[in-house]
Structure formats: structure tokens, C-alpha cells
Amino acid sequence: MIDIKDLCKQFGKFQVLRHIDLSFEAGQCTAMIGPNACGKTTLIKCVLGMVIPTSGQILFKGKDIAGQFDYRHQLGYMPQKGRYPDNMSIGQVIDMMKDIRNTNAPFDEQLIYDFKLQDILHKKMRTLSGGTIQKVSAALAFMFNPDVLILDEPTAGLDPLSADILKEKILAENKNGKLVIITSHLLSELDDLVSHIVLMQDGAIRFSMPVDVLKNETKTHSLSKAITHVLKHDLVQ
Amino acid sequence: MIYTLLLAILAWSVFTLEADSNKGVLTLLNIVLLTTPLVSIIFTTIYLYNSAEFIELLLSQPAGRKKIWNGLFFGLFFSLAISFLVGAGIPIALFAAPKIAIILIVMGCLITAVFVALGFLCAILARDKARGIGISILIWLFFSLLFDGLVLFLMFQFSDYPIEKAMIGVSAMNPIDLARIFIILQLDVSAMLGYTGAIFKDFFGNTTGAMVGFLILCLWVIVPYWISLRRFVRKDL
Numbered sequence: 356m357i358d359i360k361d362l363c364k365q366f367g368k369f370q371v372l373r374h375i376d377l378s379f380e381a382g383q384c385t386a387m388i389g390p391n392a393c394g395k396t397t398l399i400k401c402v403l404g405m406v407i408p409t410s411g412q413i414l415f416k417g418k419d420i421a422g423q424f425d426y427r428h429q430l431g432y433m434p435q436k437g438r439y440p441d442n443m444s445i446g447q448v449i450d451m452m453k454d455i456r457n458t459n460a461p462f463d464e465q466l467i468y469d470f471k472l473q474d475i476l477h478k479k480m481r482t483l484s485g486g487t488i489q490k491v492s493a494a495l496a497f498m499f500n501p502d503v504l505i506l507d508e509p510t511a512g513l514d515p516l517s518a519d520i521l522k523e524k525i526l527a528e529n530k531n532g533k534l535v536i537i538t539s540h541l542l543s544e545l546d547d548l549v550s551h552i553v554l555m556q557d558g559a560i561r562f563s564m565p566v567d568v569l570k571n572e573t574k575t576h577s578l579s580k581a582i583t584h585v586l587k588h589d590l591v592q
Numbered sequence: 593m594i595y596t597l598l599l600a601i602l603a604w605s606v607f608t609l610e611a612d613s614n615k616g617v618l619t620l621l622n623i624v625l626l627t628t629p630l631v632s633i634i635f636t637t638i639y640l641y642n643s644a645e646f647i648e649l650l651l652s653q654p655a656g657r658k659k660i661w662n663g664l665f666f667g668l669f670f671s672l673a674i675s676f677l678v679g680a681g682i683p684i685a686l687f688a689a690p691k692i693a694i695i696l697i698v699m700g701c702l703i704t705a706v707f708v709a710l711g712f713l714c715a716i717l718a719r720d721k722a723r724g725i726g727i728s729i730l731i732w733l734f735f736s737l738l739f740d741g742l743v744l745f746l747m748f749q750f751s752d753y754p755i756e757k758a759m760i761g762v763s764a765m766n767p768i769d770l771a772r773i774f775i776i777l778q779l780d781v782s783a784m785l786g787y788t789g790a791i792f793k794d795f796f797g798n799t800t801g802a803m804v805g806f807l808i809l810c811l812w813v814i815v816p817y818w819i820s821l822r823r824f825v826r827k828d829l
Binding site: 366400403404405406407424425427428430434437438439440452454455456549 | 643645646648649650651652653654655656657683823826827
């Protein structure tokens with residue numbers, strides 16, 4: 356569904372992404388992990404069209420996304436730190452998003468009810484706690500039934516109960532055939548969720564493989580143990 | 593809102609205190625040409641910096657960058673233009689002769705557009721909010737005060753040479769001066785400007801000259817805006 360070919364991004368003298376070759380298929384739930392500043396968020400922003408790559412290509416369902424914005428109808432994005440206009444209420448932000456998307460398809464508002472956002476629709480964004488803003492971001496990402504969900508540190512900042520609600524939702528949508536891409540540092544949280552894993556370091560892909568294969572190769576049962584094993588022994592696919 | 597009120601107070605007081613409507617127009621002209629550019633450029637710059645996060649949010653949605661930037665421009669221009677029309681336009685229409693009123697109102701709106709465009713340029717060129725606002729204030733200072741000082745200085749230096757044609761070219765480089773010339777010509781006080789005034793009347797008084805001047809003012813809107821648009825379309829967020 357998403358093909359990244361030889362993607363490079365340079366900010367001034369600093370090479371953030373180096374020759375990234377990666378593919379994502381429908382129905383996958385891929386975790387992108389790696390140390391801070393390894394380029395995960397930049398890569399995601401390139402897919403979203405928010406960062407313009409220096410060279411290389413990104414194909415969405417076979418079509419080049421450069422200069423396009425229509426493909427984003429099929430993307431749902433939950434940013435790491437959601438930023439919304441201060442003096443808009445939650446309800447207004449949701450309505451505005453519905454206006455921008457301008458679609459007649461039915462909305463998936465399950466997360467609004469699961470997170471109990473319907474009771475605080477009138478609250479202004481500037482009065483919300485960080486976790487509540489994350490809930491709004493999550494609800495917006497899933498609302499338009501996109502084929503691809505890109506979640507940047509989705510459970511960071513959520514209380515355990517809400518994190519669980521979100522994980523259930525991710526699992527359910529993934530079973531529906533959606534592609535889910537998650538960046539996270541919390542390997543333990545991802546364990547039951549993800550089917551594929553991509554490790555990035557210094558702007559390059561260190562490995563990209565299904566989780567089962569990784570667990571077999573490292574002879575471990577949990578994702579976090581598998582990753583630590585790889586990093587410790589510096590194994591590269 | 594305050595801008596509208598300020599303009600309204602100034603305009604109404606000028607016209608009610610000044611019996612001769614022509615003199616009133618002249619005073620108002622100078623007030624308008626001083627405040628309108630200032631408010632337009634600074635308000636635009638501040639608004640764009642404050643909306644940076646909101647703009648980022650919009651960009652992750654299926655909306656084209658051009659459309660977003662254009663939407664912001666027209667939104668800002670119309671709200672500032674309406675403030676001008678309500679604040680200063682109404683008293684002008686009531687007190688000044690129709691021909692003068694029209695030109696004053698049109699020039700006021702054009703100058704608003706020019707400085708909104710310049711505000712867009714400042715906001716996109718400077719990453720830092722403080723620097724961007726500083727630059728916008730400098731631009732205003734340059735065009736409203738420094739430029740004319742420089743021109744006077746040059747006039748004295750080269751007073752022995754036939755510089756009249758050059759004066760026309762030089763005045764085209766300052767949108768505020770262009771607007772001022774248009775309005776003064778209508779007021780028939782161009783005798784005040786002396787020989788240079790006669791040259792201006794000669795050039796801008798007739799239709800071709802007026803069209804050229806008008807075109808240059810439009811260019812003052814289009815060129816800075818277009819540069820800012822090109823930068824925005826390629827900007828990384």
C-alpha cells in the first residue's frame with residue numbers, strides 16, 4: 356500500500372533520512388522503533404506530505420504522492436503532540452475536521468464515546484490536559500475510517516485505561532484490514548499489537564521483518580526481549 | 593475591532609473638526625497612509641505566527657497547500673479591509689466628494705492588501721516570531737518614513753540634474769507614495785508638490801499613467817504574496 360523508495364532527507368548539512376527503502380501492506384500493524392532522533396517522525400511526516408523529501412519517492416497505492424493531497428483522505432494521523440487552536444472547543448475542532456474532509460461516508464465516532472469526550476465537547480482546547488488532547492487526536496485519526504492509520508506515540512500520555520481502550524481500537528481496525536503504522540518507545544505496550552517491526556537508527560533502516568520471524572531468530576517470546584537481544588548482539592538482517 | 597474603532601474615531605473627528613472637507617481629506621489621507629500599513633503588516637505577521645500549529649494541523653489533512661495559504665490571505669485581507677471600510681470608509685463616503693471618496697477607499701484597500709502580502713512574506717521568511725515581527729515593523733518604518741527621507745536627500749544632492757523622470761520611477765518603489773500620489777492628484781493640490789507635482793500630474797494624471805501606477809500597486813500585492821506562497825508550498829513542517 357505504501358512504498359518508500361530510496362528516500363533521503365537533508366536539513367541543511369544534517370542527513371536525517373538515508374536511502375530508506377520500505378514497504379507497508381494492508382492488514383499489517385507495523386511498529387517503527389529506534390532511538391531518539393533516528394528519523395522515525397521525519398519519515399512519517401514525509402509520508403504525510405508535511406516534510407518534502409530531498410530525493411526518493413513515496414508511492415501510495417502505486418501513485419506518487421509528491422505534490423498530491425487527495426491521498427490523505429485515506430490517511431488518519433495521530434500526532435505525538437496534538438496542537439489545536441486554543442480558543443476552539445473540542446466540538447468545534449471535530450466539526451471543522453468534518454468540514455475539511457467533506458465526506459458523506461459515515462463517521463466512526465466510537466472513540467469519542469469510549470473516551471467519554473461527548474461530555475466535554477464544549478471545553479476549549481487550551482483548557483485541556485495533555486492526555487485529553489491525545490484522546491481528541493486519537494478520535495480524529497479514526498473518525499473518517501481511513502485505510503491507513505499513522506499513530507505517533509499513541510499511548511504516551513494516556514492513562515492505562517485509556518491506553519487499553521486505544522489498543523483495543525487499533526486491534527479491531529487492524530482486523531478490519533487497515534494498515535496501522537505505530538511509532539513508539541514502549542515495546543511492552545506493542546507486544547500483542549504489532550505484526551511487523553522496523554528498527555531505525557541514524558536515519559537508516561536497520562531491519563524490517565515480521566515479529567514472528569524476529570522472535571524465532573532471537574529465540575525469545577516477547578517483543579521487548581527480542582529487540583534488546585538484537586541491539587545487544589548488534590544483529591542486522 | 594479596535595482597529596475599526598480607532599480609524600472611526602480618527603476619521604470622524606477629522607471631518608467634524610475641519611470645515612473644509614478637502615483639508616480634512618488631506619489630514620485623513622496621512623493618517624490612513626500611516627496607520628493602515630502598520631496595522632495590516634503587524635496583524636498579519638502575528639496572526640500567521642500564532643496560527644502556525646493550526647496550519648500544521650491542516651496540512652496533515654487532504655487539503656492543498658496553495659488553497660490553505662490562499663484561504664489565509666483572503667481571510668486576513670477581507671477582515672482588515674472590512675475594518676478599514678467600516679472605520680474610515682463610512683465617514684469618508686459621508687464627508688468627502690464622491691470622486692475623492694472612491695479613490696481614498698480604493699487606495700486604502702489596496703494598501704491593506706500590499707501590507708498583508710508583505711506580512712505573509714515576513715512570516716514565511718523568518719522562523720523566529722520575534723524576528724519576523726521585528727522585520728515587519730522595519731518594513732513599515734522603511735516605507736512610511738525612511739524612504740521619503742532618503743528620496744528628499746537624493747533630491748537635494750541631484751537637484752541640478754533633470755531628475756523628474758527618475759522621481760517617477762523612484763516613487764513607484766514605494767507603494768505608500770504611489771497611493772499618496774493618486775489621492776493628491778485627485779485633490780488638485782498637486783501644485784503643492786511643485787515642479788515634481790506637475791510631472792506627476794502629467795504622468796499619472798492621464799489614463800495610461802494611472803493604469804501603470806495601479807498596475808504597480810497590484811504588483812506590490814502579487815509579488816510578495818507569490819514569493820511567500822512558493823516558499824510555503826515547499827516548506828517542511
